[in-house]
Amino acid sequence: MAEELAEWLSDSNEVLDLQLVRAPEDEDVLQFEEEQAIEPFNPSFTYPIFGEHEKIFGYQGLDVKLQFASGSLRQFLEINYDSKLSSTATPPDEIESTLYKFIPPDYTKSSIDFKRIVADDAEKFKPLGEKVGSYVRPAAKGKSKAKGKGKGKSNGKGKAEETTTELNEDSEDAVVFEMYKATWSTPGFREYHRRMQLFILLFIEGGSYVHEDEDAWEFIVLYERRKRPESDVQTYHFVGYVSVYPFWCYPDQVRLRLSQFVILPPYQHQGHGSKLYLTLFQHMLSRPEVAELTVEDPAEAFEDLRDRNDLRYLVREGVPDDPMFLTGVGEDKRGPRAKWELETRKKHKIAQRQFDRLLEMLLLKQLDMKDENKVKLYRLQVKARLYRFNYEMLSQMTPEERKDALAKTYESVVEDYERILDMTFH
Numbered sequence: 001m002a003e004e005l006a007e008w009l010s011d012s013n014e015v016l017d018l019q020l021v022r023a024p025e026d027e028d029v030l031q032f033e034e035e036q037a038i039e040p041f042n043p044s045f046t047y048p049i050f051g052e053h054e055k056i057f058g059y060q061g062l063d064v065k066l067q068f069a070s071g072s073l074r075q076f077l078e079i080n081y082d083s084k085l086s087s088t089a090t091p092p093d094e095i096e097s098t099l100y101k102f103i104p105p106d107y108t109k110s111s112i113d114f115k116r117i118v119a120d121d122a123e124k125f126k127p128l129g130e131k132v133g134s135y136v137r138p139a140a141k142g143k144s145k146a147k148g149k150g151k152g153k154s155n156g157k158g159k160a161e162e163t164t165t166e167l168n169e170d171s172e173d174a175v176v177f178e179m180y181k182a183t184w185s186t187p188g189f190r191e192y193h194r195r196m197q198l199f200i201l202l203f204i205e206g207g208s209y210v211h212e213d214e215d216a217w218e219f220i221v222l223y224e225r226r227k228r229p230e231s232d233v234q235t236y237h238f239v240g241y242v243s244v245y246p247f248w249c250y251p252d253q254v255r256l257r258l259s260q261f262v263i264l265p266p267y268q269h270q271g272h273g274s275k276l277y278l279t280l281f282q283h284m285l286s287r288p289e290v291a292e293l294t295v296e297d298p299a300e301a302f303e304d305l306r307d308r309n310d311l312r313y314l315v316r317e318g319v320p321d322d323p324m325f326l327t328g329v330g331e332d333k334r335g336p337r338a339k340w341e342l343e344t345r346k347k348h349k350i351a352q353r354q355f356d357r358l359l360e361m362l363l364l365k366q367l368d369m370k371d372e373n374k375v376k377l378y379r380l381q382v383k384a385r386l387y388r389f390n391y392e393m394l395s396q397m398t399p400e401e402r403k404d405a406l407a408k409t410y411e412s413v414v415e416d417y418e419r420i421l422d423m424t425f426h
Helices: 002-006 032-038 096-099 111-124 189-196 198-203 272-285 300-316 337-349 350-367 372-389 399-425
Strands: 009-011 016-021 055-057 064-067 075-080 131-140 150-154 159-164 174-183 217-227 234-249 253-263 292-293
Touching: 016 032, 032 337, 064 096, 064 174, 075 350, 111 399, 131 272, 150 234, 189 198, 189 217, 198 234, 198 253, 217 272, 234 272, 234 292, 272 292, 272 300, 292 300, 292 337, 300 350, 300 399, 337 350, 350 372, 350 399, 372 399
Parallel strands: 016 064, 253 292
Antiparallel strands: 009 055, 064 075, 131 174, 150 159, 174 217, 217 234, 234 253
16 A cells, blocks of 8 residues: 555655746847756755655646746746546645745736736846846857956856956846845835745755844845847846845944855856855945854855855955964964954954854965974864864863864864865865
8 A cells, every 4th residue: 555655756856847937039048058047947955845755645747837937036836747646535735735835825827827927027027126236247158259258157066167258238248147135125025025035945955934024134136137139128037145134243233144045056056156145245344334244054055155255355355465364373362363363354244253264274275284383283273263162062071082073173174174275276
């Protein structure tokens, strides 16, 4: 009996197909690698919706299509299957009613209505909020005729390869990406957020919806902007977004906590996440009331993105060239070095633990591994921080256990630092 019922189980991650839909005339301008912007893609997680086992029971040949108008994110739901189990003892799961709890009720099940929505979207949808940043990329291969230097497609390693372009935002060959800041007070944004927040559940492990009754939430949404050839029509297509929440920071500032960060799969590994993060970072730096930017329970992929961009930022700002930095290994933390670190950290508004890690990575980058004394001082310095950070756990160990744990943790940390440095500077 169990084997027979297993035939009616579907993997909800595989059968739920997501798609950002553009008007046909906007699809026509896409070629080669950019075609992924309109191809269907699957979620990474569906357990918040369909349960921890991520299974849907009662269907064979199941296909659940959830499509989004690529700008407004208005939704179209279509559920198809080859056969459905007819049993009162083991009834099939109710797919639509389950999804209904997580998506706005204004979705449509009419393909004709959805085509009308998409066409209307292309002509009328404009981003909500205040524009806070933009950047330009060349069109796909076969479209761009420009030459110069710029960013292009992913090389498969999460880095964008250099291509050629002399584009500006008004060029026919330009693909412009724009970022808009919004809050609950931005007209229409509350409704828009209810459409885009589903991506948090589907692509962030442990992600959850934010509470709309908490007024202080801030959002930066990233869009792709396209100009139709031989036309004045500008179309906007959702790429991803970041949410932050301000907390009071003694005595009279706020600490911004980054809560959610998502770039949809069609746009991943092309440098868009770094652009969104850097725009948030620069926006934060420009606000005198903000003391620092922190991150809430970051995923490993986001930690890497944050580390790479923070490292490059500190290098651009000349931190590793400061004489005080160059004498950093083994320096007395209570003396001038401590004062310099505090002033530098506050200037760049980086949280304490993150700033410590960044300095350790930059010190490792310039460390002479043949100088045994310097290597020893570096090791002791990193272990001292690890001890302070893990004091509660380490204090319960015997001296021998503590020494062994610190040694293993140090080796793991340095190995990870070398990995991040290699991704960042090579």
